[in-house]
Amino acid sequence: MTEPILAGRGVVKRYGEVVALAGVDISIRPGEVIAIVGPSGSGKSTLLHVLAGILPADDGEVFLGTQAITRLTETERSKLRRTAFGFVFQSGMLVAELTAEENVALPLLLAGAPREKGIAAAREWLVRLGLGGLAGRRPGEVSGGQLQRMAIARALAHRPRVIFADEPTGALDTRTGEETITALLTVAQETNAAVVIVTHDESVARRAQRVIEMRDGRIAVRAAV
Secondary structure (H helix, E strand, O other): OOOOOEEEEEEEEEEOOEEEEEEEEEEEOOOOEEEEEOOOOOOHHHHHHHHOOOOOOOEEEEEEOOEEHHHOOHHHHHHHHHHHEEEEEOOOOOOOOOOHHHHHHHHHHHOOOOHHHHHHHHHHHHHHOOOHHHOOOOHHHOOHHHHHHHHHHHHHOOOOOEEEEEOOOOOOOHHHHHHHHHHHHHHHHHHOOEEEEEOOOHHHHOOOOEEEEEEOOEEEEEEEO
16 A cells, blocks of 8 residues: 555644644645544644644644654744645635736745746646636736646646645635636646645545544544445
8 A cells, every 4th residue: 555645643723722622633645635624613723723834733633744743843844835735725815916927936946946947847737727818917807717727837847745725715606616626626636745634525535535623622533435
């Protein structure tokens, strides 16, 4: 069996007296699509943020391959997020003052790529996601679906090993949401990136290879789709 690209072992996260994650074990293989579902407050977004190195775990370990993310400094985790991970959030979280191509190129530029190379890669990804004609537009000048496709292009431009998507269709209508998920999973499959999606949308969860249900900071159900 393929070794996990990302794994959590006994992961604990607390917010004061509240235990958001109570010893979670999870393994994700390269190219695998996992949906994390559960009621509000169940710990699903916290799990995503800890796996991505955005939040430090209070106990347990998170590994990217054989590298222990939980043993890295914040500076080292920040560098890892720029190079190994891609992110798609509900609101897109693009920089309003930058054009589409500048937003998509941003992870590459922050990682030290020459501007010309970063912009060229951004334009290529925008074309692949059907946004070639919008390279010079700013986030406020496009539709919600186009905004999320820009966010997907940004998440993929540096060819990450894992893509994290937190409610990526939450602000979209049903048809646009389906188109957005299709675009995300299609291009992720091309690069063999693992995808971790937190969602309340059952139609999105059905697109995953595995569904993990969180309750009270623990994994309650692990189901193949």
